Amino acid sequence: MTLRDLLQRDRARRTTLVTGQVTPEAGRCVQCGICTYYCPINIDVRRHAWLGEPVQESHCLTCGECVARCPRGVLHFERIELFQP
Amino acid sequence: MSTRYVIVGQGVAGIAAAEAIRAADAGGHITLLSDDPHGYYSRPGLAYYLTGEISRAHLFPWREAEFTHLRLQRVQGQASVLDPAGHRLLLSNGATLPYDRLLLATGSAALRPTLPGIDLPQVVTLDNLADAERILGLARKAHSAVVVGGGITALEIVEGLREHCRRVHYLLRGERYWGNVLDEAEGRIVLDRLAADGVQVHTHSELAAIEAKRGRVASILTASGKRVPCDLVAMAIGVAPRAELARAAGLQVDRGVLVDEFLRSSAPDIYAAGDVAQVYDVRAGKALLDTLWTAARSHGDAAGQNMAGGSLRYVKPTPLNVTRLAGITTTIIGSVGFGRDADLVGIARGDSELWRQLGQALVAEDEHEVNRLRLLVGPTTLIGAVLMGDQRLSRPLQRLISEQTDITSIRAQLLAPNAPLAALLTRLTEGFR
CATH class of the missing domain: 3.50.50.60 (FAD/NAD(P)-binding domain)
Structure with a gap:
């Protein structure tokens, strides 16, 4: 992988984080609590997953920790139009 | 007079039923009986508690406020006798719980x-x-x-x-x-x-x-x-449904409590949900057991709605589990195997008997180190899949199999020797989220 590839990948990752919100798929979640446990600002992500609602809290950093940690692929980033022209 | 609901068991089936009842009946009196002193917690989360990945406190998904909001009367105790004719449940401490509708959500126990x-x-x-x-x-x-x-x-x-x-x-x-x-x-x-x-x-x-x-x-x-x-x-x-209470009360019990598609047992006003329920499956043509957490939640939700006067027909979804086997994330969907396993008596936890209802199907495989994909290919659709390691295809496969998407256009390519399965499926499912 070249430096250019690396930078492009990093750019894509940052764009996803800024323009996305964490969205759960309730049918996959078993409420294990790993998402909530690892949230750096203590958002109860698991509650959102139970209700099947996206994490729309303004505090959410979209850091991706819960998405990456979820062992069942319940959470994903969904694009929002907030920053779109 | 408000309707008296009694839910026996405080696992996810019981909790989901309580939520569904309250949503449909604001004035009903809901009693949630549990013989587990710890109440409601994530049973699948215990695996991560054992490895130290989460704390004990994080096993409990609900705060007190959520129980209060639903106005649930939580009782800790052991049900000893179910009296369907008298519409009452006797507890081992001598107390009696009369009911108008009762849900058995007693789960299963290790053998x-x-x-x-x-x-x-x-x-x-x-x-x-x-x-x-x-x-x-x-x-x-x-x-x-x-x-x-x-x-x-x-x-x-x-x-x-x-x-x-x-x-x-x-x-x-x-x-x-x-x-x-x-x-x-x-x-x-x-x-x-x-x-x-x-x-x-x-x-x-x-x-x-x-x-x-x-x-x-x-x-x-x-x-x-x-x-x-x-x-x-x-x-x-393996585990066995905790069906002793139902059996002693004269309800129809096979391996689990037999229920129809409305989650109704053979006794009036008694329903069953979760691991204890043996639910009729249209595709298999017989009543099967599931010990999947998500299935238990769906059972509880449907049973709760029906207990509160609804008429929701429960249709078993394509069984899915995403689990970790020796550290390797693994998705199991649909029918993937058959026969008995010498190490298990009956069903395991996190299991579905539908997984072992595999009939005629051809197998397509793709493997790279610990990443492996096995597809069970039917005449026009995918019947099942096992995906180990890289999980990018987990959701698309779930949709393909549960929605019985026609795969005729790529079927021959999937079954060709050394077929690039992941690439073929990725192209087919590009429009999926």
Whole structure:
């Protein structure tokens, strides 16, 4: 992988984080609590997953920790139009 | 007068039923009876509690406010007699709970074989939080542990013990792990990974006796005469629905409480949901058991709606579990295997009998190190899939299989030798989220 590839990948990752919100798929979640446990600002992500609602809290950093940690692929980033022209 | 609802069991089926009842009946009186002193917690989360990945506090998804909001009367106690004619439930402490509608959501319990030493205090199973705490307490002092059984729970215990014990032995009766769900290659990947993690895997090793010294577990003996020194023995040979209450009350019980598509049992105003319920499945043409957490939630939700006057027909969704086997994330969808597994008696936890209803299907496989994809290909649709490692195709496959998407356009390519399965499926499912 070249430096250019690396930078492009990093750019894509940052764009996803800024323009996305964490969205759960309730049918996959078993409420294990790993998402909530690892949230750096203590958002109860698991509650959102139970209700099947996206994490729309303004505090959410979209850091991706819960998405990456979820062992069942319940959470994903969904694009929002907030920053779109 | 408000309707009196009694829910026996405070697992996810009971909780989902309580939510559904309250949504439909604001004035009803809901009693939630539990014989588990810890109330409602995530049973699947116990695996991560054993490995230390989450704290004990994080096992509990609901705060007090959520229970208060639903106005649930929570009672801790043991149901002893169900009286369908009298519409009442008797508790072991002498109390009586009259009901208009009752839900049995008593779950399932781990089976124990009959063999010498099985009642020693260091022989454990994993059903609930108390069991997990007991395992952790024993594991922290143990030098060597033996795990016997199959399915997901056996590996959850192996992985948990691996974090605390110097030596962990895993005994399998045959050559393969979970041979009626995973194929030979998938089973090999799991056992190789366990061995690489330092677990001593003993195939062709049937437990014959647990031996004690001064009242404590000291070793196990296999049928072939092999002795393995240990301080702790964990059994995970399968679970059985906790249907004794229903059976004694004269309800129709097969392996679980038989319920129709509205989750109604054979007795008036009594419903069943979750592991204890044996629900009729249209596709299989018979009533089957599921021990999947998400299925239990769906059962509870449907039963709750119907108890509150609804008429929701429950249709079993395509069974799905995403789990971790020896550290490898694995998705199992649809029908993927058949037959019996020598290490399990009946069903395991996190399991579905639908997985083993595989009829005629061709197999397409793609493997790279621990990443593996196996597709069960029917005449026009995919019937099932097992995906290990890289999970990018997990959601698209779930949709393809559950929605019975026509795959005729790529079927021949999928079945060609050395077909690039992932690439073909990615192209087919590009429009999926």
